[in-house]
Amino acid sequence: MYNPKDHLKRLVETHAPSGYEAPIAELLREEWAELVDEFDSDRLGSLIGIKRATTDGAGSPRIMLAAHMDEIGLMVREIEDGFIYVHRISGIDPRVMLAQPVLVHGERALPGVVATMPPHMLTAAERKKYNPIDALVVDVGLPAAEVERLVRIGDLVTVEGPMIDLKGRLAASKAMDDRCCLAVITVCLQLLRGMNHSWDVYAAATVQEEVGLRGATTAANHIEPDCAIALDVGFAEQPGLKTAIKLGGGPLIGIGANFHPKMVQRLQDIAAYYEIKLQADIIPARAGYDSWAIQVSRGGVPSALLGIPLRNMHSPVETLDLKDIERAGRLLAHFICELDASFLDYLSLMPAESA
Numbered sequence: 001m002y003n004p005k006d007h008l009k010r011l012v013e014t015h016a017p018s019g020y021e022a023p024i025a026e027l028l029r030e031e032w033a034e035l036v037d038e039f040d041s042d043r044l045g046s047l048i049g050i051k052r053a054t055t056d057g058a059g060s061p062r063i064m065l066a067a068h069m070d071e072i073g074l075m076v077r078e079i080e081d082g083f084i085y086v087h088r089i090s091g092i093d094p095r096v097m098l099a100q101p102v103l104v105h106g107e108r109a110l111p112g113v114v115a116t117m118p119p120h121m122l123t124a125a126e127r128k129k130y131n132p133i134d135a136l137v138v139d140v141g142l143p144a145a146e147v148e149r150l151v152r153i154g155d156l157v158t159v160e161g162p163m164i165d166l167k168g169r170l171a172a173s174k175a176m177d178d179r180c181c182l183a184v185i186t187v188c189l190q191l192l193r194g195m196n197h198s199w200d201v202y203a204a205a206t207v208q209e210e211v212g213l214r215g216a217t218t219a220a221n222h223i224e225p226d227c228a229i230a231l232d233v234g235f236a237e238q239p240g241l242k243t244a245i246k247l248g249g250g251p252l253i254g255i256g257a258n259f260h261p262k263m264v265q266r267l268q269d270i271a272a273y274y275e276i277k278l279q280a281d282i283i284p285a286r287a288g289y290d291s292w293a294i295q296v297s298r299g300g301v302p303s304a305l306l307g308i309p310l311r312n313m314h315s316p317v318e319t320l321d322l323k324d325i326e327r328a329g330r331l332l333a334h335f336i337c338e339l340d341a342s343f344l345d346y347l348s349l350m351p352a353e354s355a
């Protein structure tokens with residue numbers, strides 16, 4: 001039987017940094033097989049699950065949902081005496097990498113650890129600074145000749161470790177950004193199986209968000225949606241970080257130039273009707289999310305952003321509340337069911353013509 005937590009666990013424990021998303025696309029093809037009518041993809045590798053309108057489908061308007069498949073990761077830069085040195089593919093924070101278990105994706109996947117200097121050997125000054133990415137050393141525990149044989153420059157290195165079940169409804173893992181939002185789409189698709197909707201749903205699992213919204217750009221141009229909702233994580237309050245956004249406080253809704261005011265309004269109305277709590281995520285100017293790219297595809301696509309509150313972003317212990325995933329998925333499903341023929345007119349930002 002489908003278990004949302006197990007589904008999320010499979011998603012976050014899959015290794016797929018930016019540009020190398022095939023393993024997660026493969027997993028999603030299995031997980032979504034029963035939930036969509038067909039699959040499509042853009043030529044960069046974004047996977048698009050299409051669920052056709054349940055009413056007489058031909059020529060229905062399209063809503064695009066987008067969540068990115070890629071995670072932050074490292075790449076082998078140099079191998080010396082059997083030790084591996086790395087480059088950053090995107091957003092990895094060197095402060096959290098010391099003593100971290102990793103997987104080196106050589107000829108076969110090799111478990112490794114990021115080496116750390118014993119504190120006894122550090123001067124007082126050295127203890128206060130942290131190493132840049134260039135100084136990280138990955139140790140796979142094999143003789144130098146064996147490492148040379150199995151690992152090449154350009155191979156991937158990713159954070160390794162199981163999803164951690166915290167008390168209450170919380171869970172922590174690498175790659176919650178943005179696999180938790182793929183799980184939101186899964187919740188939505190599950191619910192839509194028992195609901196009627198007159199728009200076609202294009203669920204896009206995008207590639208290369210972390211290196212510049214590349215997959216969202218190509219997927220949007222490929223799908224040509226009439227409106228879109230991107231899904232990503234947002235900064236929740238944690239010790240030392242004051243914000244009004246709370247873990248477990250409900251999904252985030254992006255407010256700002258990137259987000260179509262009437263899309264935002266409709267999402268807020270539907271959330272209020274179904275008593276789903278929403279939290280405002282104020283992003284007045286540039287938004288570094290897939291919605292930023294989708295909004296300016298074609299002649300412009302009315303776009304919105306739903307988010308999952310997250311602590312410890314871009315670390316191996318990205319922490320969230322599972323309830324927020326369920327709520328966001330439910331909101332999406334209700335939003336989609338309420339879409340009708342008049343919604344395209346409703347989205348117009350032009351003043352009504354006077355009679």
Ligand SMILES: [Zn+2]
Pocket residue numbers: 068177178209232233
């Ligand atoms: Zn993200």
